[in-house]
Amino acid sequence: MERKGIRNLLLIVICLGLVIGCVLLEAFVKKESQKKTLEQNTLLENSYHEEEVETGQESSGQILYEDEELICYEDRVFCRFLYHEEDIGRTAAIVEGILENCPVLEHVYVVPIPHRILLEAGYTEDKESYLKYMKQLSDQLPQKSVLVNTLSVLQEHSDEYIFFRTEDAWTTRGAYYGTEALCNELGFESIPLEQYYEYMYASFRGGLMLNENLSFTEDLEELRDQNYYYLLPDTPNMAEVMGEDSFGKKISYKKPIVTSSSRNLGAFIDSTYFRAIVEGKTKDTKKEGQYLLLLCDSVGRLLVPYLKDYYEGVYVVNINVDDEFYYDLNEIVEEYQISDVVFAQNAMEMGDSGYSKALNDFCKE
Numbered sequence: 290m291e292r293k294g295i296r297n298l299l300l301i302v303i304c305l306g307l308v309i310g311c312v313l314l315e316a317f318v319k320k321e322s323q324k325k326t327l328e329q330n331t332l333l334e335n336s337y338h339e340e341e342v343e344t345g346q347e348s349s350g351q352i353l354y355e356d357e358e359l360i361c362y363e364d365r366v367f368c369r370f371l372y373h374e375e376d377i378g379r380t381a382a383i384v385e386g387i388l389e390n391c392p393v394l395e396h397v398y399v400v401p402i403p404h405r406i407l408l409e410a411g412y413t414e415d416k417e418s419y420l421k422y423m424k425q426l427s428d429q430l431p432q433k434s435v436l437v438n439t440l441s442v443l444q445e446h447s448d449e450y451i452f453f454r455t456e457d458a459w460t461t462r463g464a465y466y467g468t469e470a471l472c473n474e475l476g477f478e479s480i481p482l483e484q485y486y487e488y489m490y491a492s493f494r495g496g497l498m499l500n501e502n503l504s505f506t507e508d509l510e511e512l513r514d515q516n517y518y519y520l521l522p523d524t525p526n527m528a529e530v531m532g533e534d535s536f537g538k539k540i541s542y543k544k545p546i547v548t549s550s551s552r553n554l555g556a557f558i559d560s561t562y563f564r565a566i567v568e569g570k571t572k573d574t575k576k577e578g579q580y581l582l583l584l585c586d587s588v589g590r591l592l593v594p595y596l597k598d599y600y601e602g603v604y605v606v607n608i609n610v611d612d613e614f615y616y617d618l619n620e621i622v623e624e625y626q627i628s629d630v631v632f633a634q635n636a637m638e639m640g641d642s643g644y645s646k647a648l649n650d651f652c653k654e
Contacts, residue, residue, distance in 0.1 A: 348409075353509070354502055360406070363508060365454035366497040367405040368637070370415040372422050376640030379652050381429035383640070386651030387630065388433050391618050395628040398474055399430060400437045401636035402459060402467065402588050405452040407440060422636070435474050439467040453514045456495025457635070458554065461518045464591035467633075471592070475629065477573070477599050485519035492516070493552040516556060518547045521598050525568035528605075532562040546593055554587045557594070558605065564614075565605040569597035580604050580625035584614075586644065589633030596631070608634065608647040615650035 349363040358369055384397050401423070406415050419440070427436045443451060443459070443466055451463030459467065465482055472479040492513040503509060520526055531541045546567055548556050558565050571577060581600045583593065586609055597603050604625050606614050621627065638644040642652075 353506060356502065359497070359500060359502065361503055361509070364512065365405070366500075366503065366509075366512075367409070367452075368457050368497075369412075370404055370406055370419050370422075370637065372418070372637050373641070374425065377422065377425050377429060378640070379642065379645075380426060380640035381431065382652040383645070383648045384434045384632065385431040387618070387632075387648075388431060390615075390651065391622055393622060393628070394630055395433065397434045397630045397632055398437055398471060399426070399434055399639075400439065400467065400471060400589065400592075400631060400633035401426065401639050402633060403440045403443060403636060404457060408444060408447045408452065419636070437471050437474050439470040442466045442470045450515075450517075453495055455493075455498050455512055455514050456553065457497055458495075458588040459591065460514075461516075461557075461591050461594070465519060465595055468592055468595040471596075471631065472599070475599070480521065480595075480598055482519070485521050487517060487519055488547075488549065489515060489517050490549040490556075491552050495553060514553075516553070518549075518556070518594060520547070520594055524570045524598055528558060528565045528567040530559050530562050531564045531566075532559065546597070554591070557590050561610075563607055563611045565593075567593055567597050567603040567605060569600045569602040571598070571600050573599065576600050578626050579629075580627050582606070582621065582625075582627045582630045583633065584608050584630065584648065585633045586635055586638065588635050589631075592631070592633055606647055608645050611647035614647040 348365065351363050352360065353363060354361040358371065360367055360369065380399070384399060387397055388394060403419065406412050407419055423436070423438060430436055443463060446462075446466055449462060450460055451466060452459050462482075465485075469479045492515050494513055497503075498509065498512070526545050526547070527543055528546045529541055529543055531539070534540050544559070546558055546565075548559075550556075551560065554560075558567075569580070571579075576599065578601055580602045581596055581604070583589070583596065583603050583605045585592070585605065585607070590605060590607075593603055593605060602625070604621060604627065632648075634644070642649050
């Protein structure tokens, strides 16, 4: 009996030793992983700042081409801020139509995405035009809608790489600051950028470089943009994407919300899609089980990697191509327990029927 007791005691000691060893090993692995992550983020951050300096955040003052719509410097190309007043009325009518067709919705947050020219030195006329645009839109939007002004927070970070140089769009870092402004209206405390992992991948030449007026010089041949993206660790990074195949047949498939092998803005969700259901992970108990409905264009969808961290998920509608959303709105809202809608689009295209296929039916002519 005494030997059996000693043997049992030894077994207990050995088991405790194994447990302690596993705990220590796990702590060591976690520490090494955190160390590796820190080194990776430091490397990426250094890469970001090197890219920032290399690609001309100290902006050139030499204009190579200029017309009524486009301005081209040695290191960047951007559009003038132009809009049509009738598009403001159509935007307000679209929002009113959404709220009338789906009365259970609590708010529609309208996010006109600013343009690079608004942060450039000079160009007073364009900036005054934007302020007038925002004032008129604010005056015409219906009750239960909220106009989100992202320009102020973007101006606070104007020395960072927040707008592409060859694409008329904000970068994912710019979209992060846009999310900050949106969170202030949604009532969330925004997640610090430092908590996200930063990734960098393929460079690209944006759509502005296709302008035939810029083919006159070889000085722009090397002008490119670098794509970065940010993901919060230990959170979902998958979406169910819906679209059509080459034969026009409706299809759906699962994929990461960011595809690093793709170039330009097509790396986010997909280059061609109608809708996407993005997995999320909220820390807000009030939003458990609730999705956010995001109505967006190719620029607005850069908000997705951030917004998914405040809800159970994000239901994304591509406003440029989805022609069935009008008929499905109430069903989507009920199935995904949606109370908040974000309408995010390039400011100069917001309300233009040619860029709002999914929303035109909500607008009473």
